[in-house]
Amino acid sequence: MTIPRQPLRSFAQSVVETVRHPLVVLDSHLVVRAANSAFEGTFGIALGDAVGSSFMELREGGLAVPELLEMLLRVVTTGEAFEGFEVSRDFLGVGRRELVLNARRIYADDDPASMVLLAMEDATAERMAREAVHQLNIELENKVRERTAQLVVANQELEAFCYSVSHDLRAPLRAIDGFSRELHDAYLERLDDTARHYLKRIRANSQRMANLIDDLLHLSRLGRADMNLELVDLSSIACEVADDLRRQDPERNVQMSIQSELIVEGDERLLRIAICNLMDNAWKFTSKKSHATITVGRSDEGKGVEYFVRDDGVGFDPKYAGKLFGAFQRLHHEAEFPGTGVGLAIVQRVVHRHGGTVKAQSELGKWAMFSFTLGGGSRE
Template identity: 55%
Template sequence: DEVTAAVLARHPCALTDERCPAAAAARERRPVLVADLAAAPAAAAHLGVGPGDPVAALVAVPVATEPGGRPAAVIVAASDRPGALDPEAVAFVQHLADVAGVGLEAERREASRREAERRLAEMNVRLEERVRERTADLAAAYRELEAFAYSVSHDLRAPLRALDGFSLALLEDYGEALDETGQDYLRRIRAAAQRMAALIDDLLTLSRVSRREMAVAEVDLGALARQVLADLRAAEPGRRVRARVAGGLTARGDPHLLEVALRNLLDNAWKFTRGREDARITVGARRRGGETVYYVRDNGAGFDPRYADKLFVPFQRLHDAAEFPGTGIGLATVQRIVHRHGGRVWAEGGPGRGATFYFTLPTNGGG
């Protein structure tokens, strides 16, 4: 050890140095044995080994992190006896070099793994920042758009009221001046104006549903459903509908929004069972996979299940407006309300086989 240290301490040199056994070992990627330094004066001079020095022979072995690869270091072992370093000694130093190479490689890998980890963490932080920024931008843009849609809808109402009012006045005060066709045109103008007003009102409802602050509380969905059904019966006392609302239907959510959602679903159930003698509407809930799935089921006209997703798109309707009137905004409103509660809503049904609308409300604590 002392001998090796002595050689190395005296020995800083360039890889290209022709006289240096260590440089040669590194260059040629193989062990270089100097069996007798006395017989290699250039090397001895280079290493500063003079007469009286305890170094008489040496072997230089490159240390590479992979077999035959670029050396990362050179191990030099020396002896004070010329010719003492036989092939067995060289093999031993080679073995040491191999072990050192494996160690260096492990260290290199660990360092690069740590570096990769550090860079990944840094990238994650930057990515999260960007997602946060983008989300905030999007939310702001969305709010702006919503506010715009709201004010446009709102402002459209006034000219529409004028249109409706003045066409009524025209019909009443100057009706005689017009023939049947003229009066029919006026009536159509009024009907169109009223239909547009209804559309705008629905859009405003949809918009309010998105903008309203949520106030979450314990809600008795069963009581709400019974109230809505009673209203529907009162509005159409001639219809015979068997309605059943399951007991214990509670949820956590915004009471007003949940009422709007239930009202839309029950409106539909009521409307699309119109043609049935034995109309039935059921409101209930099931525990499924740790969450509560609420449903509103009817045995009415049903719909083509291929379009089950389309129903929730604003103004998408699958039924003829003459047979089942509506603007097609009800289910879009339901979907927004359910989404605001972090839930899902979906529909099942078949033509003539009725429809079932399901929804979840994770604010319920069920996940």
């Protein structure tokens, strides 16, 4: 770089004042000849005190770094420029500064001696930001470890609760059902119609409570069960479920349409549970029709592949579709369509474990369709 026609001080000041980083012009003896206001602000030294002083002695020798001195002298003598030299120093009254230095040789027309243009980027704020991010990461990791420990304890407590539900609550329910059954078998003929009705209700509700406990335990365990990902044939599973449903109620006239080669990646046991619940749901809500159709298939329309179970049963009001996947949510009276209201919540839990989504669509009185996507992985 050659400075033309005007005195060095005037030219240097007009250039360096336009730069927001500290800039200094040094002579061949590394004495400050010019500096910009950014230098004054960064190092807390008046320009009048800086000009004419040895650069290495500024701020009580705060910049007297042996390696930096050698590099600056090489710039003067050989013209060997340098870039990206990092210096971390403490300055009295200013604090610690993280500097990135660049330097090259320059000449003035009226001075044959070489000089040095030294640019200094104050990276202190960037360093502080990195340290803050590092500290936040440490705190986050600590919180994650703490939260993980809390989840372990919570899971252990949930396991203990499930054990209690499984054993402590089932025992009195079995007693209620057992004694009511004995009462039914031994004394039914001696009871009047009102007593028989009460006995029937006792048995029905004790059995419903047992089924409800089973479904709740099932739902709670789905979120903790280990997943074994493999290729799963949903078509084969759907055919098996269809055969089971026909055996349970062979008098029904239901056409089952199951698309072939519905191959997915997932946990076979969990996906079987989901398909079973969806098809059982379709079977139940088509029970009022003399001839019904249940379809299991896939759709490639939209953003990705969806798998669905569709029926031409009673359907539901679409504005309540979002409520269906909550536990105990029902849109039909239990007396009309028995159930615990947990089946679709189980389906949603299985689909979410696979990183997918599930949705419900319907036209009231005509049809209903439940479709889901699978992400192919586990999401806890």
